[in-house]
Amino acid sequence: MTTTPVPTHFAPLVPLAWALRAAGHDVLVVAQPDVIPTVRSAGLVAVSAGEPHDAIKSVRRLLTGDKRPLEAIPRFAPEQMGILGRVWMRHARAVLPEYLAIARSFQPQLIIAEKLEYTALLVGGLAGVPVLHHRWGVDAGSDVALRDAGTELADLAAQHGLDGLPLPAEKLDPCPPSLQFPSAEPGTPIRFVPFNGSGVLPSWHRARPGVRRVVVSFGRHILALNGVPHLRRVLRACATVADIEVIATCEEEFRDAVGPVPPRVRLVAPTPLHLFLDSCDAVVHHGGAGTALTATAAGLPQLVLPQWADQFATGERLQALGAGISLDDVASQDDPATLADALETLLSLAEHRKAAEELSREMAGMPSPAAVAADLARRY
Structure with missing residues (x-):
């Protein structure tokens, strides 16, 4: 397995890695x-390759002053979504030699990469591995980004004797079909199993x-990208x-930057x-x-307050x-x-909870990571 150097990009792959290990297969994460x-x-085995990347530092270059992404970065039109993969196309050029050497040593039969990881496609093409x-x-965005990567990385592929950037053999998709973006290419369904890191059940969980x-969770990246004032306002409003x-x-x-919170707000350390x-x-x-x-x-x-991408x-x-409300402007x-x-609308109108529960049932009916792992073992 390979991933771009962002922990949250790798997290969706973890349940499948568990399933493959439980079935007796060797899984090596190169990152x-x-x-x-x-x-x-x-609980997985990894090989550390390349230098630290610091994705937050990369995004900060796009921001000005104390603006958060929503205030500083224009919203991309659908045909512009390929820009999301641009930094990872450059990343492929930097890490390909080391990744390829590791693959030739490990000799995998299958490579699984998150959707913006293009080094894997080059490694797979050169090693003859799906x-x-x-x-x-x-x-x-990833379908458009993959198209753009084919153009951007054509010269790198040619340098290594490949006739263009190889395409993935298939795309694994943990998103319930009804929720998926309408223009997304069909993928192989795999049930989403939450992996939000490890932790201990908190004493206040009931x-x-x-x-x-109500849970408010923006993640470290949003807070690091000038998002603390935004969190403070949201907490006070809630x-x-x-x-x-x-x-x-x-x-x-x-x-300390968040400061005092209202009496009905409990500020906790990141907890799964x-x-x-x-x-x-x-x-x-x-x-x-x-x-x-x-x-x-x-x-x-869900009340969604998107910031970018x-x-x-x-x-x-x-x-x-009907499973959420999105407020998508400053x-x-x-x-x-x-x-x-x-928030009151989400909490008080039964149709929102009903729609969310229907979506949950749809997700629960998707093939489990164990079933997908067994199918991949049969086909690859």
Whole structure:
């Protein structure tokens, strides 16, 4: 398995890695140092290759002043979504020699890579090994990005004797079909199993009777990208909703900047969401694929506040199915009344919970990672 050097890009592959290991197969994760702690936390074997990347630092170059991504980076049109893969095309040029040497030593029979990892396609073509791409969730961009990568990396492929960038043999898709972006190429379904890191069941995981519990989770990347003031506003707005308790995840490095929180808000260290979502009534988040699909698995309505890239598509699809509400512009995200009204609507209208539960049942009916692992072993 290979991945771009972003831990959240690798997380969707973990359940399939577990299933392959449980079936007796050898699984080796080849990744840059940024991802190695996540691989280890999942109990998998890794080879660290290349130099640290620091994806947050890369995105910061696009921001100005104290603006968050939504305020500084234009929203891409569908035909522009290939830009999401541009940095990983350059990444392929840097790490290909080392990845190829590792593959020739390990001699894999199958390579599985996350959807924006193009080095794997070159390695697979040179080693004569099939390569699968694994999506994260709602996918509005990777098909366009793959097309662009074929043009961008044609010279690199030719240098190594390949007739163009090889295509993945298939695409594994953990997104429920009804939720998936309409233009996404059909993929092989694989049930999403939450992997939000390892942790301990928190002592507060049970909600109080009669109190509606809401989770606010933006992830480290959003907070690091000038998102702390945004989190502060969202927490204050949520706390104005009646009969509510807010659980907000926040890394220790941002606690002081967030400052005091309203009495009905509990600020906690990052905790695997799947450990306590069964006690919750709704989730507020940025549209990250892992958070969105974890909330979907739990059957919870979602308030999505996208900041950039494919997060807009995630919010739009959840809203289209009635399982969520998406506020996708600065004005609505910064308005306390709009935020509070949207959250109250999600909590009080039964149709939102019903739609979320229907989507959860659809997800539960998808082939398990174990079934997909057995099928891959038969076919490859």
